[in-house]
Amino acid sequence: xxxxxRNLALExxxxxxxxxxxxxxxxxxxDKLAADGAAVDAMRAFLATVHFAGVVVIGEGEKDKxxxxxxxxxxxxxxxxxxxxxxxxxxxxxxxxxxxxxxxxMIAVSDRHTMLDASSVFYMEKLVTDSHxxxxxxxxxxxxxxxxxLAKAKRKDVGDMVIAVLDRPRHQELIEEIRAxxxxxxxxxxxxxxxxxxxxxxxxxxxxCVGTGGSPEGVVTACAIKALGGFIQxxxxxxxxxxxxxxxxxxxxxxxxxxxxxxVSGNNTMFVATGVTDGGLVEGVRRKGPIIRTESIVLRxxxxxxRRIVSDHVxxxxx
Numbered sequence: 001x002x003x004x005x006r007n008l009a010l011e012x013x014x015x016x017x018x019x020x021x022x023x024x025x026x027x028x029x030x031d032k033l034a035a036d037g038a039a040v041d042a043m044r045a046f047l048a049t050v051h052f053a054g055v056v057v058i059g060e061g062e063k064d065k066x067x068x069x070x071x072x073x074x075x076x077x078x079x080x081x082x083x084x085x086x087x088x089x090x091x092x093x094x095x096x097x098x099x100x101x102x103x104x105x106m107i108a109v110s111d112r113h114t115m116l117d118a119s120s121v122f123y124m125e126k127l128v129t130d131s132h133x134x135x136x137x138x139x140x141x142x143x144x145x146x147x148x149x150l151a152k153a154k155r156k157d158v159g160d161m162v163i164a165v166l167d168r169p170r171h172q173e174l175i176e177e178i179r180a181x182x183x184x185x186x187x188x189x190x191x192x193x194x195x196x197x198x199x200x201x202x203x204x205x206x207x208x209c210v211g212t213g214g215s216p217e218g219v220v221t222a223c224a225i226k227a228l229g230g231f232i233q234x235x236x237x238x239x240x241x242x243x244x245x246x247x248x249x250x251x252x253x254x255x256x257x258x259x260x261x262x263x264v265s266g267n268n269t270m271f272v273a274t275g276v277t278d279g280g281l282v283e284g285v286r287r288k289g290p291i292i293r294t295e296s297i298v299l300r301x302x303x304x305x306x307r308r309i310v311s312d313h314v315x316x317x318x319x
Contacts, residue, residue, distance in 0.1 A: 008052055008081065009270045009298050012107050013309055015046035016274035017294045019089045019105040021318055023276050024285045024292075028099030035096045039089035039105060039276075044069055047087075052076040057115045058086035058108075058216040071119055082112040086220045090276060092190045102191045102279035108223035109270045116219055116263050121247040121254070123237040124215035128196035129208050133231035139257050143174060143210060144181040150207060151183075158182040164195040164209040171211050183207075194273075194281045196221040197299075200230030201306075204280065212237050222263035224271035227299035227306065234258045271299040282308075290315055 019039035026035035047054070054075045069075075069087050085107065090096055092103035108115075118124065127139050127146065132153040137146045143163075151158045161183040165171050178185055186206055188195050192213040199209040218234040225232045235257050238244040247254055256262070274296040275282035283295040291312040298307040 011050045012272045013296050015043045016105040018042040018046045020274040020276045020285050030097050032093035032097035036093045043089045047075040050076045051080040053078050053082045054085040057084045083109045084115040085109050095190050103276035104273045106273035108220045110264050111266050111268050114265045118215040120250040121236045121238050124218040125212045125235045125237050126218050127210050127233045128199045129231045130200045131229050139233045143177050147181045147183045161207045162205045164206045165211045193217050193221050197224050200225050200228040219263050222260050223269040224299050226269045226301040232260050269301040
């Protein structure tokens, strides 16, 4: 059976670029559904031309709720490698509609039957760092202990540590604990995938990304973290007894702390993302005279590489 290769990663960038460009007319216009719809249409059209046999494990939802890019949908031209695929035509639809930063179009891929299907439990508690966190950090420790131990491993003062957290009411106590430990916070309006990736990159100010966010995003982040050699743990967080029962019925271990291999088994993952609006990971789509410029990143675990791709598109072909 063929495995996803380096050419596939570069083909997938075309799909995220198309989704990002199509979302641009909706930036700051207040209609997140219209922005998402345009991005979904563009991504789906380009995915149909890609040389692989992909199955959407993480998509826009179940078939009856999302007619495009639904969980279980087959994408690609049907030839070539078989793969699990996670798609988010816009990670940050609200940010796009409000004209805020850090909206991305992204796709993650791994070998077939390797992505954890956590769709029955929407939320996951997550902890992400760079490689210094391996064997040092854990969801079983308090956030204060994690900060202190990681600071020691990175030879930094605790006061210089920066912790990224989604700005949500549920995280108020967590934010207070981080500040009580002496570290600073970077509050994210949305998009903890980018926050997790930045926590694993050596050149950013973020040391840890922590908190409860979407479980699909946890699996997507794991694909990227494997390429970066970073550290990730996740623990499913059902919001009520009904969701807990659905998770157990789906065979999920709700007490388990999943590491990177538990979230995505195997070491052949890819993550591609194109900026919709400007952010700390990539720049957003820009119109420059007769061209439209996009910036994307391509992460591939097999080669351990992060590539930046800046593409100029002839504007009249998109307008």
